[in-house]
Amino acid sequence: MTLLTTWPESGPETVIRRTADPAEIAAALAPVGVRYEQWPVREDVPADADSDAVFAAYRTEIDRLNAEEGFQTVDVVALHPSDDPEWPEKAKAARQKFLAEHTHDDDDEVRFFVAGSGIFYLHVAGEVHAVYCEKGDLLGVPRGTTHWFDMGTSPAFTAIRFFHEEDGWIGTFTGSPIADRFPDFDAIHAGYTA
Template sequence: MTLLTTWPESGPETEVRRTADPVAIKEALAPIGVRYEQWPIREDVPADADSDTVFAAYGPEIAKLNAEEGFTTVDVLGLHPSDDPEFPVKAKAAREKFLQEHTHDDDDEVRFFVSGSGIFYLHVDGEVHAVLCEKGDLLGVPRGTTHWFDMGTRPSFTAIRFFHEEDGWIGNFTGDRIADRFPDFDTIAAGHLA
């Protein structure tokens, strides 16, 4: 189940908000320009589905969002535990790329979770909003919003990514180590998804 937790940027000692109610999450994120919605879940789509399967299953939703927002590039990104001896190295590298606070000058960061989960941390107006997204969740983070993403130490997700620019994901890192002060994916998920 999706979860929104908000703290002051000074640290996680005091929770300002904690809710798993989708309507409350949408209402809390709207004032900071973040789009949150839930799409129908396609139970027949395997967790590790390939791009063609995902595009076929979510074609109408993708077309509608592209028409509304003018996205020109859509792709599917997935990372799932495997027996590949290189998986731990690949997972660690992928996690570290997104785990530090950054912004995007030229594009929004819009993701739909086909399967699995991950947390977007939004650092806005003196607060940190941790949005634990799961299967069926769409989150749109506006360009210029300071944020980071944590997929956990053993990532397992498939997500549709939407871009206005063909060059895709370009992060401008702030150098602030704020992510180190807040509960990570594994901590939040252990308390919420268990």
């Protein structure tokens, strides 16, 4: 189940909104240009499925979104715990890349969660929206929107990424420490699943 929590940008002491209702989430995010929708979950697609299996399972939805948005590149990214002794360091490095507030000047950030979960934090119009996404959730963050992403200390997700530009993910970091003031993935996940 997805969860949206909204706070003032000053900090998380006051909760403006907290909802797990998909229609309320879509309605709350639409005014800031963020696309939120749910796609059917394909239970027969394992969490660690390869790209070919993911594309085959979601071909109809991918084709529809490509027709609507004109994406040039679609790929699959996955991070799942492994027995590799270097996994903890690899996971930490992957997480650190996205934890600082940034924007994308030339492209939207559009992700569909095939498996697992992650949180997009959107810093827009004086508020911070934490969108806890799980399998079946699609989130489209418009270019120029300040945001960050947290996958937690033990990332476990598979997502389809959509790009208008062939260069893929290019972030422009704001230098703001705002992300440090808000609950991270692990804190929200613990409270959400408790």
